[in-house]
Amino acid sequence: MADASGDVTGEGDGLFHNDTRLLSTFRLLLNGQHPALLSSAVSQDNAFFTANLTNRPLPPLGESSMPEGVIHVERRRFLWSGRLHERVRLTNYSDIRTRLPVQLLFGADFRDMFEVRGQSRSRRGEMQASQCGTDCVALRYHGLDQVLREVALSFSEQPQRLTAQHAEFEVVLPGRESWTLYVEVGDASTQPSRERWRGAAARTRWSLRAHRRRGARVRASGRLLQAWIDKSEADLALLTTELPTGPYPYAGIPWFSTPFGRDALITSLQTLWIDPALARGVLAFLAAHQASEISTFRDAEPGKIMHETRKGEMAAVNELPFGKYYGGVDTTPLFVMLAAAYARRTGDLAFIDGIWKELVASIAWIEDNVARHGGLLSYARGEATGLANQGWKDSHDSVFHADGSSPRGPIALIEVQGYAYAALHGMALLARRRGDTEAATHWDGAARRIARKVEDEFWMEELQFYALALDGDGRACRVRSSNAGHLLYTGLPRPQRGRAVARQLLSAAFASGWGIRTLPTGTSRFNPMSYHNGSVWPHDVALCAAGVARYGEREGALKLLDQLFEAATFFGMRLPELFCGFERALGEAPVAYPVACLPQAWAAGAVFMLLQVGLGVQIDAMTPCVSIDRPLLPTGIASLQICGIALPQGRLDLGFRRVGSRVLAFADRGPPETVLRIDVRL
Structure with missing residues (x-):
């Protein structure tokens, strides 16, 4: 993460690896001055960042002074195999021979991602003595987790001066000639060169292309729509990491570049029809990391599916529970939902057999939780360090009563009941394919019981809508929200009620003009600038679109696709994690949410779910049809x-x-x- 000039300034930016900031400063100066920015961009395939800069006036060499704007500076960088590769090329477009003092300032604070986000710590590990060679320098930190973290900067040219804070080059540049410096940053020193640069760059581009070619390709006649599709494919390729269990889409950059359960499961559902291999990789990874013991600190119980995993120092020493955290009430039913959908899409029952034990454990956790909470799937964090709210709207203020008061737990969210309903039906489908009709009958019956409970206790007749949640006292949070759109997606509601909800989701109260808001106007905590209480989330809009289409509002779902497409044109064809829910005004762009992740996996996947909904495509490899x-x-x-x-x-x-x-x-x-x-x- 850097600014438009390619500089890392030490604010929220940096070079990150495994939730640790390795570079907190990385700045290029010419004669002690910042070059003037001409332009910068990331390539369409997300492989390269390029900044074009130029010099400010330079001091004279002999009798001539170098004027502004005659030295072109190109910074071009990419990431490959755990290393940052950068090429700095200076070209003198004048006829004047000049001396250019070029400085690279650098520093490493080795701060945990949560520290960068603002978390305070009572103590940290110790910085170690740096090691300087003639053309490389290593910065080191010994953490409280007893891990020695090191970052080494290596240069293709030997600096005139090299310290633990900067490298300085005295470049004499004749007129009409160029000078090139290759820099590598990684966990060990190397010998950067043109050949190493070209080889790693080619492998980077090939890897991203391989990710994009794994699934089906979408080709549209409209140039702008195609640009949105292409950028979404490229973002998913960028975010997808090849793990031993298969491809896995990390949630988002910069804060969530790590495996998240909910995000990956929903991204896989969005793209399942065109790329089932992603779903297989996600299912395999989550099955391998299923909880097997009780931990209130990690909100873990046997059978639960992981919400989040982190590799930073703070997680390693249990300052935070996120080393492997299970505080998501929806990840477990979504895991089962995806497994059933994957089997239907691919007919790959051999893979399902391989994770059957984990599926049975997941459904057992769901049924046990439902039995403990009066027939509904519910959550309450085990300790104060965990997440207070454990659905997809997991901010502290996202669940509330109509008067704005906060409910007492345990909380049963409306969309989570739909996920549980679909998971139980999905397990019944898989059991029948395995010849276990007794288990299938049991799970179908459990699904029907949840559906009856939802219809009896969540339906608000006077509002013709489902309540956001039930609190620990069984009181309904009588709030209309986009969560009900996810319920429609699962197919739980009765047809008449489902159609009533679909019409309201498409009404002016929810509609921003750029997609469905998470809350309608007039709600007690409505704030279009909030994280979850009135903003627009592309993945949420896509799930709502699939839900309203399921209950007959096909044209309305297509309108949502058009609105998100128009929003994408204002965000460089890359939809952010979320944006503000202000009402659309003629000629004005959607209002950005200042700290939204960009790119975000389920925002990138939204276009594919929306296209599937619009085209009305369903693939059943079991039939096959x-x-x-x-x-x-x-x-x-x-x-x-x-x-x-x-x-x-x-x-x-x-x-x-x-x-x-x-x-x-x-x-x-x-x-x-x-x-x-x-x-x-x-």
């Missing part, structure tokens, strides 16, 4: 193709074309009809 139900294209888009949909029977290409007022669907290529059935309803 691909169904297309009354496809709709985004406004202004004449045609769209989905190329290379992976099926057990082979690859399938689908095309959609607008003809008059209708959208026609067709298969461009695919397995023989005797192997795969394609049902189209126009």
Whole structure:
């Protein structure tokens, strides 16, 4: 994380690895001055950052003074295999020979990510003596967790002066000539060179391209829509790390560049139809890290699925519970939901057999929790260090009564009941495929009981909506919220009630013009600038769109796609984690939320869920059948193709074309009809 010039200033920026800031200062100066910024950008595939700078007036060499704007400075950098690679190239576009004192200032505070975010600590580890060579320097820190952390800076040219704080080069640059410096920053010193730079750069670009080519590709006739799709693909590729268990999308940059359970599960649901391999990697990782013991500090209970894992010093010494933390009430049912959806999408029952023990443990935790909390899946943190609210709206003030007062726990959130309902039905489906009809009947019955409980206790007849939550006294938090859209996504509500909720989610109270707000205007804690109480979250909008479409509001769901698309054009075709929920004004951009993660995995995945909802595509590899139900294209888009949909029977290409007022669907290529059935309803 750096500013537009490529400098790290020590505020919220830096070079981070495993939740530790390795570089807290990294600044380029010419003769002690900051170069003037011309432009900077990240490449479309997220591989490279490039800043174009120029000199301010330089002191004379002999009798001539170097004027401003004749030295071009290009800083180009990328990350590969745990190392920062940077190339600094100076080009003299004048005919005047000049001497340029070039300084690189650097420093490492080795602060934990939570310290950078503002967490205070009573004590820290100790900085160790730095080690300086002729062309490299190593900075070191011994943490309270007894881990020695080291960062080494290596230079392709030998500096005239090198200390633990800066490297200085005296560059004599003839007219019309260039000078290049290669810098590497990592855990050990190296010998940077043009060859090392080119080789690592090629591998970086190849790796990102391989991630993008893993799933089906989406091709739209509209240039701007295609740019949004391409950037979303590139962001998911950037955030996806290859773990021993398979690909895993880290949640977001900068604060959440680590495995999160909820974020990865929802991202996988968003992209399952085009890239099931991501879901498989997420399921395998979360199954391997399932809780097996009780810990109130970590909010862990046997069978629960992980919410978050961290590798920094503060987590290692238990200053915070997030080394491996289970304080998410929704991750466990979402894990089971995704497993059932993955099996239906791929027919990969062998993989399901491999994680069956973990699925059974997860559903047992759900049923035990439901039994302990009066028939509803509920949460209450074990210790004060844990998260107070443990649904996706996990800020401290996101759950409240209609008068604004805070409820007493345990809390049963409305969307979590839907997840539990879908998880139980999903387990019943998998059990039937495994020939266990007795277990399937049991889980179907448990799902129906939760549905009845929700209809009886959450429905607010006078508001024609579901309450946000029930508190520990069984009192409803009589607040309308976007959480109910997630309930629609699971299919729990009765048809009439579901349609009533869908209409309200699309109404002016929820609508910002850029998507559905998390709360409607007029709610006691409504604040369009808040994190969860009136803002717009793209992933939330996508789940609500899928929910309202399920209850007949297809056109409304398409309108939400159009609105997020228009919002993306103001954010450089990259939707942030969230943005403010102010009402849309003619000619004005959506208002950014100042500390939103960018990119964020489930924000990047939103476009793919929205497209699936609009196109009406469902893939069932168990049948096997691909169904297309009354496809709709985004406004202004004449045609769209989905190329290379992976099926057990082979690859399938689908095309959609607008003809008059209708959208026609067709298969461009695919397995023989005797192997795969394609049902189209126009």
